[in-house]
Amino acid sequence: MINWQEIKDLHVISKLEEILSKWFGVEQIYSDMHYKIRSGHVDKGYDFKNHFFKVQMQMNHGYNYMGQDIEKVTDALEGEDDKARSFETFFKHVKGVGAKVEIGGEVLGSVFAYPFVSSSITEEEVEEIKKHMIAEGANEADASAAVDGLRRLYPREIEYLQELVELVADEIKTFHSEISKRESRIKELNSELGDKYRYHMMIGKSKGMQQIYRLLEKISSSESSVLIQGQNGTGKELVAKAIHFYSPRKEKQFVALNCSAFNDNLLDSELFGHMKGSFTGAVKDKAGLFEVANGGTLFLDEIGDTSLSMQVKLLRVLQEGTYLPVGAHAPKKTDVRILAATNKDLKAMMASGEFREDLYYRINVINVNLPSLKDRAEDIPILMDHFLKKRCDESGMAMKQFSKKCMEILLDYHWPGNVRELENEVERLVVLAGEDKMITPDLLSPRILESGDKPVAVARGINTNGSLKDALEELEAMMIKEGLKRCNYNKSKLSKELGVSRASLIMKVDKYDLDKRKKAAGE
Numbered sequence: 001m002i003n004w005q006e007i008k009d010l011h012v013i014s015k016l017e018e019i020l021s022k023w024f025g026v027e028q029i030y031s032d033m034h035y036k037i038r039s040g041h042v043d044k045g046y047d048f049k050n051h052f053f054k055v056q057m058q059m060n061h062g063y064n065y066m067g068q069d070i071e072k073v074t075d076a077l078e079g080e081d082d083k084a085r086s087f088e089t090f091f092k093h094v095k096g097v098g099a100k101v102e103i104g105g106e107v108l109g110s111v112f113a114y115p116f117v118s119s120s121i122t123e124e125e126v127e128e129i130k131k132h133m134i135a136e137g138a139n140e141a142d143a144s145a146a147v148d149g150l151r152r153l154y155p156r157e158i159e160y161l162q163e164l165v166e167l168v169a170d171e172i173k174t175f176h177s178e179i180s181k182r183e184s185r186i187k188e189l190n191s192e193l194g195d196k197y198r199y200h201m202m203i204g205k206s207k208g209m210q211q212i213y214r215l216l217e218k219i220s221s222s223e224s225s226v227l228i229q230g231q232n233g234t235g236k237e238l239v240a241k242a243i244h245f246y247s248p249r250k251e252k253q254f255v256a257l258n259c260s261a262f263n264d265n266l267l268d269s270e271l272f273g274h275m276k277g278s279f280t281g282a283v284k285d286k287a288g289l290f291e292v293a294n295g296g297t298l299f300l301d302e303i304g305d306t307s308l309s310m311q312v313k314l315l316r317v318l319q320e321g322t323y324l325p326v327g328a329h330a331p332k333k334t335d336v337r338i339l340a341a342t343n344k345d346l347k348a349m350m351a352s353g354e355f356r357e358d359l360y361y362r363i364n365v366i367n368v369n370l371p372s373l374k375d376r377a378e379d380i381p382i383l384m385d386h387f388l389k390k391r392c393d394e395s396g397m398a399m400k401q402f403s404k405k406c407m408e409i410l411l412d413y414h415w416p417g418n419v420r421e422l423e424n425e426v427e428r429l430v431v432l433a434g435e436d437k438m439i440t441p442d443l444l445s446p447r448i449l450e451s452g453d454k455p456v457a458v459a460r461g462i463n464t465n466g467s468l469k470d471a472l473e474e475l476e477a478m479m480i481k482e483g484l485k486r487c488n489y490n491k492s493k494l495s496k497e498l499g500v501s502r503a504s505l506i507m508k509v510d511k512y513d514l515d516k517r518k519k520a521a522g523e
């Protein structure tokens with residue numbers, strides 16, 4: 001987005017403004033990508049220097065007429081080359097010059113210089129302008145003074161004016177790209193600083209995560225076993241990887257095994273290996289993970305799901321560093337650091353005799369307890385950005401953005417599936433948004449929109465009490481409002497999306513007072 005206030009304050013721009021005013025009697029007006037007028041502090045109360053505009057702004061709809069001029073010209077300039085063009089304003093025979101500010105294929109705004117009349121204007125045409133102004137609410141004396149004060153420009157002068165307006169547009173482009181360069185440098189520096197919000201592959205700036213990073217720093221170089229606890233999807237495996245990859249064992253293997261995915265026999269063979277012929281199907285010797293991970297780290301996920309007899313075998317490896325492959329007669333030695341994880345309450349399992357106390361104390365030398373995502377909500381925005389960037393980069397799409405409303409809903413949600421659920425939701429949103437840059441709430445999964453048992457309409461802030469007609473109108477207005485923003489106020493595009501005719505959409509925009517010009521004026 002262009003910073004129009006900074007542009008207005010640029011020396012070269014204010015010089016050009018002076019020249020335009022002195023030699024052509026015109027005012028310099030900017031509008032942004034939403035056709036909102038951005039000339040310095042221009043709003044309804046802006047004090048125009050040009051007398052014609054002063055009179056126009058005293059009319060009931062004077063400001064909106066300027067908005068209409070701007071919208072018409074900006075639309076006409078889209079797709080054209082960068083040249084400035086002359087146009088006729090709301091008041092027939094009163095003219096202006098406009099040029100678009102296009103950067104990277106996107107029209108980010110326009111520059112206008114007006115009002116003036118052509119040197120070939122006739123007396124009848126002058127009278128026509130005055131009558132039109134009076135019909136719009138100006139008094140006779142004001143209308144006469146306003147029209148008589150308009151400069152009459154020769155074709156050569158209009159050409160010259162066009163060149164100057166192009167120059168203003170070029171200056172804005174140059175300034176904007178300089179600023180963008182500076183901003184990307186700031187972003188770079190920021191992301192360097194942002195490293196303190198990461199640890200290996202983990203992201204999180206919350207106090208809870210910062211404490212985890214500090215603990216991990218301390219324990220990586222030790223040889224102790226670690227028990228990582230936390231709900232599903234909180235990042236237990238990421239913690240295990242971080243411990244391994246920052247430890248002296250990093251050059252050796254990191255092997256992860258989900259204990260709940262195997263029955264006892266299979267788990268036995270998976271972990272300790274087997275000898276040829278030890279059971280049907282054992283056609284050759286197989287190395288177990290304790291052998292594969294020798295010198296490295298073995299991550300036993302869902303350790304709370306192992307049987308008591310398996311727990312005895314694991315205890316033996318932890319205590320003596322030896323194990324017996326299935327069908328073997330002699331034990332094997334191993335040097336493996338064990339990291340274990342669970343989302344179960346092992347203490348309660350010990351009390352009920354489902355988990356061995358001695359094994360518990362062996363693996364729980366160091367305990368890492370990951371907070372659930374809802375208890376570290378300040379991490380949600382940075383995780384969202386991280387997954388959004390990752391997804392967009394992977395699929396070669398331009399970076400997208402969450403709408404404010406969408407962000408609010410995601411922040412309010414309780415994320416029972418923790419970071420994994422958030423990652424999946426962002427991936428889904430990127431796919432559903434398609435080519436659109438903005439990710440809007442209508443794309444969210446129904447369970448998120450309906451969270452807190454609120455019906456969709458309530459979650460979207462619609463009052464479901466009162467008459468059905470009122471509620472439907474409220475929903476209609478909200479859909480059109482969001483749609484207008486999403487489609488960049490392109491009514492043809494939105495009417496197709498909503499499945500209504502353009503004329504009917506325009507009527508509804510009027511009915512609900514959603515016209516961007518009025519909005520811009522009121523903001």
Ligand SMILES: Nc1ncnc2c1ncn2[C@@H]1O[C@H](COP(=O)(O)OP(=O)(O)OP(=O)(O)O)[C@@H](O)[C@H]1O
Nearest residue numbers: 201202203204231232233234235236237238419420
């Ligand atoms: N702090 C984090 N930063 C970035 N990504 C994360 C973070 N925490 C989790 N993730 C991502 O969320 C997903 C789930 O993480 P992980 O598998 O480590 O969780 P888990 O606690 O081991 O889950 P489960 O208990 O279901 O095995 C992964 O894709 C992981 O990359």
